[in-house]
Amino acid sequence: MKLLTVLLLCVAVYAKHEQYAGWKSYYYGPKSQEQLRSIGPLAEEFELDVLSYANIEREGVVLVKPEHQDGFIKALEEKGIAYRIHSADVKTALDLDDVAIESRRKENLARNGKELPYDNYQELEVIDAYLADVASRYPDVATLAIADNSFEGRPINYLKISTTNFEDTSKPVIFIDGGIHAREWISPPTVTWAIHKLLEDVTEPDLLERFDWILIPVVNPDGYKYTFTDTRFWRKTRSTDQSNVSTTCPGVDGNRNYDFFWNTVGTSNIPCADNYAGSQAFSEVETRAVDNLLHKYLGRIALYLTMHSYGSMILYPWGHDGSLSWNAFDLHVVGIAMAEEIVAHSLSHFPRYVVGNAVLVIGYAASGASEDYAHHIGIPLAYTYELPGLSGGLNGFHLDPVYIEQVCRETWAGIVVGARKAGDIFVS
Ligand code: 0X9
């Protein structure tokens, strides 16, 4: 019977990633600015899915469809760009990931169904149940709220954490969101871990006394859910009302949809593209929901963090043109302080964090991103965290689940310093 269950499970998961049959992924390592610049056009020509961007010192990773393998490799060789295989069989790697995820899920259920796992990826329903549960266990400080319903009608849940029910308006607010990019599975756990550290395992009580907190683990629940059920590398929302091809190509890149130099650079007008900016700024209910909350607490928000992956980077504005903002000095000083603390709590084989202007550090300009928008409306400190990813030599494409808790712990160390420094600097 047990064997039959395992067999059925394997059949089910093996069917799931059929769409990735024949796909491969490659590391690529441009060694000059010219080689680096040629990646954009190659990505378009060969419909590459860039999982992590390279710079001259750091390899990137691209996913390549079966029909473009030969052409892509030929183009790299012509341009002299170094490459090596990352996964020769994406589908099988995903199938194996699923088997591991499923068995850890069962173990976790057997242990205690209510606890959020940090040795496994967190499914949407489990996160939502945790938010409700933790809010009911700490009613004096935590309130569960719904920012809005997603395009497909799921609640965009968030927690308000405050010792004064947000009534002491002299307290600065720390605002953290995750899960806008559906496939970046390490993002939501770093936000739920922050909740855990503020409520259940309080080692920094000053952070509760000094600040009010808005924490949204999954801004894009439809996309996030879809990566678990259907398409692992889905990035966008799941809206189908943006164009006449939206039903075949649903979704908008939430991090191109904010109203700041909307759709001017690093975006696409093609609904099927992964960086489709939408039909207009804030076309997506999910980004509007975040915007409404940002505006609700605007004068009080000292620090805005949005959690993405991968890259071990802390990025600050402006990410549409690479220029520096009026608050560049503080953005840099606080960014460095957060990264220093993360590195101090990290593992020796994790990549070191890099801090700086988004364009300079990640290597491309993109407009309509949330950290730029948050800064533009007046939030003095706004950052995109690109959390660590370790896949070479380890299983799968995402961060190996054995590292989830490590990433959450070190990221929290960064948040702690960021909040304290932001509080010191903040003048409402
Ligand atoms: O491209 C993005 O949206 C972010 N990287 S990701 O790999 N997670 O997709 C980076 C956003 C950087 N910020 C700005 N361009 N403002």
Ligand code: ZN
């Ligand atoms: Zn992202």
